[in-house]
Amino acid sequence: MPPKKTVGGESTSQPAPSAEHKPAGEPGVSSLLAAPPRVVNVGLEGFADDLRGQGVSVIQLDWAPPPAGDAKLASLLAKLGG
Amino acid sequence: MEQIETANRQALERILAGEPVLVDVLPAAQAIAGLEERTILHAGPPIEWERMCGPLRGAVAGICVFEGWAADLAAAEELAGSGEIAFHPNHHFDAVGPMTGLTTRGQAVLVVENRAFGNRAYCTLNEGLGKVMRFGGNDAEVLERLRWISGTLAPALSAALRHLGGIDLKQIVARGLSMGDEMHQRNVACSSLMLRQLAPALAATCHDSALLERILAFIAGNDQFFLNLAMALGKAVMDPVGGIAGCSLVTAMTRNGTDFGIRVSATGGRWFTAPVEMPEGLYFPGFSAADANPDLGDSTIVETVGLGGFAMAAAPAVAGFVGAGGSQDALNYTRSMGEITCGQNPHWTIPALDFAGVPTGIDIRRVVESGIVPVINTGIAHREPGIGQVGAGIVRAPLACFEEALVALGESLGVA
Numbered sequence: 001m002p003p004k005k006t007v008g009g010e011s012t013s014q015p016a017p018s019a020e021h022k023p024a025g026e027p028g029v030s031s032l033l034a035a036p037p038r039v040v041n042v043g044l045e046g047f048a049d050d051l052r053g054q055g056v057s058v059i060q061l062d063w064a065p066p067p068a069g070d071a072k073l074a075s076l077l078a079k080l081g082g
Numbered sequence: 083m084e085q086i087e088t089a090n091r092q093a094l095e096r097i098l099a100g101e102p103v104l105v106d107v108l109p110a111a112q113a114i115a116g117l118e119e120r121t122i123l124h125a126g127p128p129i130e131w132e133r134m135c136g137p138l139r140g141a142v143a144g145i146c147v148f149e150g151w152a153a154d155l156a157a158a159e160e161l162a163g164s165g166e167i168a169f170h171p172n173h174h175f176d177a178v179g180p181m182t183g184l185t186t187r188g189q190a191v192l193v194v195e196n197r198a199f200g201n202r203a204y205c206t207l208n209e210g211l212g213k214v215m216r217f218g219g220n221d222a223e224v225l226e227r228l229r230w231i232s233g234t235l236a237p238a239l240s241a242a243l244r245h246l247g248g249i250d251l252k253q254i255v256a257r258g259l260s261m262g263d264e265m266h267q268r269n270v271a272c273s274s275l276m277l278r279q280l281a282p283a284l285a286a287t288c289h290d291s292a293l294l295e296r297i298l299a300f301i302a303g304n305d306q307f308f309l310n311l312a313m314a315l316g317k318a319v320m321d322p323v324g325g326i327a328g329c330s331l332v333t334a335m336t337r338n339g340t341d342f343g344i345r346v347s348a349t350g351g352r353w354f355t356a357p358v359e360m361p362e363g364l365y366f367p368g369f370s371a372a373d374a375n376p377d378l379g380d381s382t383i384v385e386t387v388g389l390g391g392f393a394m395a396a397a398p399a400v401a402g403f404v405g406a407g408g409s410q411d412a413l414n415y416t417r418s419m420g421e422i423t424c425g426q427n428p429h430w431t432i433p434a435l436d437f438a439g440v441p442t443g444i445d446i447r448r449v450v451e452s453g454i455v456p457v458i459n460t461g462i463a464h465r466e467p468g469i470g471q472v473g474a475g476i477v478r479a480p481l482a483c484f485e486e487a488l489v490a491l492g493e494s495l496g497v498a
Contacts, residue, residue, distance in 0.1 A: 046417070073485060077451050079497045080330070080488070081083040 085495065086447075089329035093347055094425045094443045097387070100319035101197040103248040104311060107239040109232065111187035113204055114175050118187075120151060121168045125183025125380045126338025127353040128171055131163050135339030137218030137375050140467020141182035142167075144220025148228055149188050155220060173334055173345075176321065177204040178313045178380035181216035181463055182339075189228065190236030194251065194314035196322065203317035207231050207239075208310045210303065216379070217463045217470040238297055242283035249279050251315045255389065256430055258308070259440070264397035265312040266381060266390030267404055267459040267474055272308035277301050309381065316383035325350045330491055331424065332444040335386050335456060335479055339378035339463075344483045346446055349490050356482035361462050363475015364405040375465040377477045382458050388427050388442035391457035391476060392419040396432045396440075404459055404474045409434070415457050416441065422448040422456070446491065449484040 039058045041048035048058040110117055117123070122142060124134075134142070139159070146158035146167070161167060172179050179185050184206075191204040209227055213219040243249065254275050255263075261271035281298060288294045301307050317334075324333045329347035336343055342358040345351065358376045365371070384390040394401060395416035398409035406415065413434060419441040420426075426439030449455055455478045462473040492498060 070485075073450055073488065076488060076492045076497065077447060079083070080447055080492060080495070081086055 083328075083495070083497075085328040086330050089326045089348070090331055090424050090443065090445065093323045093326050093329045093331045096199070096323050097319060097442055098425075098427060098429065099198045100252070100322070102194050102203075102251045102315040102318045103197055104192060104243060104251055104314075105195045105202075105248045106193040106243055107190055107207070107236045108193055109187070109236070110185055110189050110191045110204070110206075113191050113193055113202075114177060114185070117175060117185070118168070120166060121170065121186070122146075123170050123172045123175055123177055123179070123183075123185035124338060125172060125179050125181065125378055126336045127173075127341050127343030127355050128169075129338045129340055130169065131167075133340050135375055135378065136465050136467045137378065137463040138182045138339050140218035140220050141184050141215050143467070144215055144224060145184045145186050147220070148225045149186050171336070171338075172380055173317075173336060174351075175204075176202060176317070178317045178336075178383050179206055179216070180208070180309060180313060180381045181379040181461060182218060183378075183380050184215065188232060190232040192310060192314050194311070194318045195248075196318040199322040201318060201321050203314045203321060205310045205314040205317070207235065208304060208307050210300070211306065211471070213468075213470040217461070218375075218467045219470045220468050234293065235297060235300065238284060238288050238293065239280070241287040242280055245283045245287050246279065249276070251311060252429060254279075254308075255312065255315070259393060259396040259430055260433055262397050262399055263308075264390055264393040264400055264459065266309065266384045266400075267461070268305075268397045268400045269308040269312065270305040272312070273301070273305055276308055276311065309384075312384050312389060313381055316387040316389070317380075319387050320383065323347050328491075328495055330446050330488075332386055332446060332456075332487075335382040335444075335458075336380045337377050337382065339376055342377070342480050342483060344446075344479070344487060346487045346491060348494050349487065352490065354483045354487040354490065356480035356486075359477050359480060361460050361473075361475035361477040362405065363460075363462060363473050364403070365462070365473035366471070369464070369472035373464050373466075373469075373472050375463045377458070377460055378463065379460070381460070382456075382479075385456055385458050386444065388423070388430065388440040391415060391459045392423075392442075393430070393432065393440045394457070394459070395434050398434070400459060404476050406459075406476050418454055419457065421452055422454050424448075446484045446487050449481070450488050453481065455479045455481050455484070 143158040146152040152158035258272035263271040334345040341355040343353040343355040394412040401412040423441035424443040427442040431437040
């Protein structure tokens, strides 16, 4: 099984501001809409592949829900390379 | 874990290197070593008479009459429950069988040899559609057809195959995938391709024109004739993959109508079982889900080798037949199986996926991690003995089998 990919760059510990506190028209939102999209895809890589196919830069985060919340199996998978 | 990755690469190489060839059709008593009198091989993991489902009991009763072990069905049921009949899985005898999957000494079996490794696998011949023993049918018509298959059809096919020197099944599957077959619920292309190869040889070796006509009509009239060949192919290709230390790939999936069972390479012949699921699908007129038996048959060896539900994208017509949606859904089924397999088979490609190979090598780690379980295209049997097929659908392998197998894999590697 391929090794897990990780996301580089800065972490964002602050929650994203809600729309209520960041009304449209603020500089941050304007620049977001004016600049090319910056995308992080979490989970199934097919979505990232589709975007890459259209020339969009994508950071892929390989993630899946833990197996049915079973800590013993999750631990075993970690040891077996799952 | 590097040992697992190395073992899995070796296993995948063995799967891809397989060279399954139909070499003969022989009496089971001659072909299968250790198949004794009053022994019945059945589909699925081991099961005793008391826990057998209706169709399996119906077929057992029928085969006891066929073999001459009982005078009628009532006596046969009494005999089956008496302890005088030995029941074993087909898989323990290098064999597989569709649905109830019964194999006994008096029947004929297809002999498929994996010429890359020298092993052989066996499967009975497909009886056709309608009321047949694999769906629990057991009346006089069913038994008479079985007698014709073993006593007349099988020797004729044997002569034709010897005349040909065998038929390469891998190549037929490759062509069938490009013609809309997935080799579990759709075999019309592969059955036709088989007939094209067999017909001239039958004409050369069978000098009774009336018999020749009947044989050709029997094969031509059965769109699922190739299913049993695909199953023997799957068994012949997957058996050499068993017993590789550390290998996390599935070598067999099967069901007996009560339990679903899998085998994993690293743990050899050990079965990991869970209650079998109910298929979801479409029913023939006059039948409904209330009539359905839980899933059964060794035919999931077809999915194990990367065909059937795994190759659904090659057969959009099947998605409709089994009530699984349209062509986009067919593509998605195959793509999702790619999430739980370790490679693709470059010999068996799918045009609708830009000639990607079928997803191959089910890795139990990926199944447990993702929660995505193998998808299986299946026929649906009536839950009462003697009635037969009532529909077709899809069914999922139960996750519990894979979780149990993962724990055993960890133990085999000293990882708890």
